[in-house]
Amino acid sequence: MALPVIYTLRDCSSLEKTVLPYLPQLYDLPQQLLQSYDNPTELQNIYLATNPLITALAFSLFLAPLFLVISEINKNYSQVDRMWSLLPTIYNAHYCIYAHLNGLETQRLDNMIAFSTVWSLRLTFNYWRKGGYSIGSEDYRWEVLKQKINPALFFVFNVLFISLAQSVLLFLITTPSYVILLTARLGEKMSTADTMFARALMVLVIAEWFADQQQWNYQEAKKQYQKTAKVPHKFDQEDLDRGFVVTGLWSWSRHPNFAAEQAIWVVLYQWGCWDSEVMYNWTFLGAMGYLFLFQASTWFTELITSGKYPEYAEYQKRVGKFLPKITGGSGLPGDFSDQKAKPKVEKAEKKNSGGVRR
Template sequence: MIKLLIVYLAAALLCFVVSTITGNYSQVDKLWSLIPIAYVWIVTVQSGFELRLALMALLVTAWGFRLSYNFSRRGGYSWKFWTGEEDYRWAVVKAKPEFAAKWRWLVFNLLFISFYQMGLILLFTLPAVRSMDGLPLGWADYLLAALIIALIVVETVADQQQWNYHKEKKKVQAAGGELPDKYKKGFVHTGLWGLVRHPNYAAEQAIWIVFYFFSVAATGIWLNWSVMGAILLVLLFWGSSSLSESISKGKYPDYAEYLKRVPRFIPFRF
């Protein structure tokens, strides 16, 4: 656990320093898909390569590589590691009156963007720690692994549909042609995006909720302290998606109707 805390503190401090110096506040985004791999493999090595931990580490590695690829093709990474595309939402948040004073944004960057978000990443990987010295690997573990693989596929399809939509829209615009109705809306709204407004976010949350259940399989205890990371991740995505939707609603005339018609994360309304 000490090694995990050292990695966390070093990564959070690095994100704060680099973002403060460069003005690019997406430094945590660059590590979001990479550092969980390090965390889970550290635990796996410390466990002596227990089978359950090795399985969890392989799943997180597959998740991380896929997410890193998607982030990279959107311009998130650069050989100048401190550069790369910044999440457009940070500029919107920074422009709010609450952050008119520079020191307030500095504190927000330190506490929330850097240390809280990096801490959250550590928290949602902690079911690996709780799974150490657990019960023998069983059918539940294989079922959980299959669910995570299926969710990675769903997230991949959702990201690809979004990528294809915006790529084709920009291609038509660059050619000076008339945009078909599908692209005039400006936002992806078909495929998985016609079932829920954020299928990639939904799959991402589900992956880490399922990941938690490895600790249940290892201990036989349905509720343990390592669930906190998954809970906080769901809360983060709720707030993050709300911010995205408020921006999209002001940008796209048809988005308000989309909000009314399509559920946020679950493909049915309660």
């Protein structure tokens, strides 16, 4: 049987009942697919007869060597990044489709895939607009890292982390959807709490979009200013000279887009826990792995950024990495705006005093 026999909501979060018994299917699946690759009916039967979690895991493992080979051939190590905006939604859609094909209650999963689709569209748009930027690791980071370590060691890093670990991670962050699927097997329908979780996820996607848009507007203004020496409308020359954005959401957090992105997958994890009536379950591996990835990635990004911009160290002191600091500049918590005002005040004082500061 593809789905486990469960009797309570808590059973839906049981690793022993819902995951471990189905791992042997992972070993048999490649041979089954090879024998039936030209038979659509048989492929559908295999799909329905295989536990959906195992199907998703197998797909993530199948992608890893492809990412590795393509990255080594092209010497471009952002192959996973290019799929970052699509793979989680592919996995979520897989769970939703599986539930529909098996006649399960799908209202929760339908709401989940709606949020996931909007998330993917936002990231995909952002990726192509910025010419290859992804929410995961940017290519320049891999290039910087490649220059700092031994080529053989970097190849091992590519095998184990860039290609394999990241591919599996994108599968793991969607495993709460498997738990939600299992709760539907018990006839659980959409509740008020489910609606709140779905709306919270959508709000976080919108917040991420605003943060990215503010960054995009600033970077475009900076490019125009550097090219024409003219300050674009609604921007301050001193802001553009600084080299990095410190206004809007970026006055509260040094990485508001990353903060929202991490919160999205933590909320999805909590949604699965809530529906299965547990405080925590094994799917925390995805959310926790995502948090660890962003901690490491952000640290490396800021290491590079602080080397480019002298004022970034002061920005780090005054504004929290992800969450706002309780105390900071004037106005908003962690506001950096008073740093912009200081030179103007000093210039005014010099002018009023004949160039001599009092």
